[in-house]
Amino acid sequence: MIGEIPGVTSGQMFPNRRSLHDAGVHRPLQAGICGTSRTGAESIVVSGGYKDDEDHGTVIVYTGHGGRDPQSEKQIADQSLADPGNAALVTSYLEGLPVRVIRGAQSQSPNAPSAGYRYDGLYSVTSFGSRMGNDGFRVWQFRLEALVLTDQSSAPYSENLPLQPEGAPIQRRLVTTQRVVRNTGFARQVKTWHRDQCQVCDTRLIVPGGTYSEAAHIQALGAPHHGPDIVGNILCLCPNCHVLFDSGAIYLRDDFVVMAGNSEIGPLRLDPRHHIRLAFVQNHRARWRY
């Protein structure tokens, strides 16, 4: 279950890991990361287990799993992206999936609860990378940012960034995002059928942990377009073709030929399992006056 758990609200307290498990907020009783490479990370527990963690409130630097001696709690080997928990966080990054964050009292952070565990809402993984950890071994680190702020006055960037040598100070309060992509179960199905290969230009981007594509809704979701979230209304595209399709630079004819203005680009690659509905193709064209 990715996203909010019905009936559980941000700020809700839990006495122990068992109660987090029972509520479905964080299912493992020991592991800090719940999830797999295929599904993405459902939830993480921030409880100060790793020296390299940083907790700035709306921004968290979370150290991946592995390489730690259970006795001394020291890092004794490099971490790997092959670790299922770490691979789950990479998928969350690539697919823009939200991760439930739980803070435990063991953490030294001023943001930690005084006892037990607190569910702190959804975060997004906005970057990741590896570095030498404090104990001299390689660790993977994931930057998570709060997806929903409960108080407009709270800054997404509460951390202190180093002063930049050129020009004006960085604007810290604002997260701007480009290209909002709706990720749904149907989007995942279409991307799986096409094995992340763009239906327009055949590009398949190879990234750590697998391949990457985006689901484009043909008739866009939500007002004013009111397209439905069904497989017949979704294309599997590379990010470049997605930009072109969503801004009307390319569109489809009724015979599924990709057009740019009056020029034929070529046929859309089809898959027999994936029935694209003409009504949505026609709606997309009408949106761009073609």
Place this chain on the structure above:
Amino acid sequence: MIGEIPGVTSGQMFPNRRSLHDAGVHRPLQAGICGTSRTGAESIVVSGGYKDDEDHGTVIVYTGHGGRDPQSEKQIADQSLADPGNAALVTSYLEGLPVRVIRGAQSQSPNAPSAGYRYDGLYSVTSFGSRMGNDGFRVWQFRLEALVLTDQSSAPYSENLPLQPEGAPIQRRLVTTQRVVRNTGFARQVKTWHRDQCQVCDTRLIVPGGTYSEAAHIQALGAPHHGPDIVGNILCLCPNCHVLFDSGAIYLRDDFVVMAGNSEIGPLRLDPRHHIRLAFVQNHRARWRY
């Protein structure tokens, strides 16, 4: 000025358009859209001037400018993306720029203030397109979504979406975004130097109103990477190469040859005005263990 105005908070009231102008919240005294194709839209006033507008609170469907008879207030001609206000909103969409939203009492919406104008914070343009308006002429419409929610219980999708014929109901509460891109003045400078042409693969995406590229910070901003926002730390990339670069699938050697694993992809296209600093290139490599 894009983004928040220092000292002005969401919910703040203004008696009239002159006071909005004086505070810098919305500078034109008559026009509903402030901005240009080059800068994006700074602000819009939602005041019920167009019959085709929809105001769902955290989601707004905003009708573009033009084609209206000033006497009858009826649509008497098609709207155009060449209109500066409409073109500004397209730029805001393409570049992920935040737009200040002001609601006026003239609007019929239950979200409107009872008198004067209210600044309602930052919104993001998440899609756009044209359709036949209620008066029989073509109008352009922009979907805006609240960037910061003041109350976690308020749903980003408060509108009623049509029931989908296949599968489970759409999850309405969650906005997921892929690929958070930091847009700064320095990013704009680098993209201008390269005229939106990807420094890795030479792609230049042509979209309505111009061309599109993304600014990639070499040493990522924010914890744990702490890269600065300066031109020497930014590349101009197409979205595809941006995904590859940010996930470590491609990286740069010290001689600015683009590498994928141990394979040479080719030289990075350089511009004499754009001095890329080696320290950031080395930091990016170290992040991916190269």
